[in-house]
Amino acid sequence: MLAENLNPAAQAGEDQASLAPEFAARAAHLTAAVAGVAAARAESQASTECWSTSPERFEAESLSNLVIANDWLRAGDIVYVGTKRAVTLADVIDAQDIILIMSQRSTKLAGEGADGYPGVTEKQKQILEAALRGWIALCCPPDFLGVENIRRYSITDLDLDVAARAVIGGAQ
Template identity: 30%
Template sequence: MNDEPHPDDDGRLWSLDGHYFNAATLRDLLDTHADLEAGDVVFVGRPAAVQPLTYVNARSIVKQLSEHARDDCGEAAEDWPRVGAGAERELDHFLADWIQRHCPVDFNRMGDVTEHLISEADIDRTKSARG
């Protein structure tokens, strides 16, 4: 097998369907899916770290508390809870620590996803690498 780096071995990940990025190089994708041929479209993107605190944070929890209290108690809960910026920061720090300890992220968000039209040159490079 040819051990020279392939031109697309640059940290991007490759996908057959644009959703499941499981190939480190185009060559890996072509090796895995032998039925791909010149003219087929595949996808390539850059993995980016997931930031779990964008899914839940102190502000969203306080808002949910407020909404549930108003739904349950009506106008009596109109101005509840009254949480200052310091308390929100405290809860954000707690959530960040808790998520880091109990919810390790083992996946990536894919960014800069583009289509790639497989060329004859791509096919030829893969065949020559197989030796």
């Protein structure tokens, strides 16, 4: 008896259709909640300048801090500057990524028999998007920042002097 209740094929089309408004309402609620979380994160992690000795790992918040932490730097050396930005949930994954993976895997499993799978409407895609964003926001929100607008910068004697004065000023 229990198996009959859990069998989705036994569900009538009307029963499934009657759930659509409930899913839509939940999706709207999740979307609003996620938007609030994303806005709060973006506000708390406003774009700021960051510096590095390589274009891969940005750890210094100022050129002076970079020079102080890397005392081997000299005038003429190249460093990198970029702008920190909050990573959004859409940067990590979105509904289209999931749909593409489903399509590729089903084609691998069934070949041409899976053509057109999954046939997803725009509304169904929005529901998946809201579910993904809700899950990510609750379970594993990005706790790191991205860096954009990365540029090369050549250190000058003046930059070294400013960093040295910061060290001397901080030691007093």
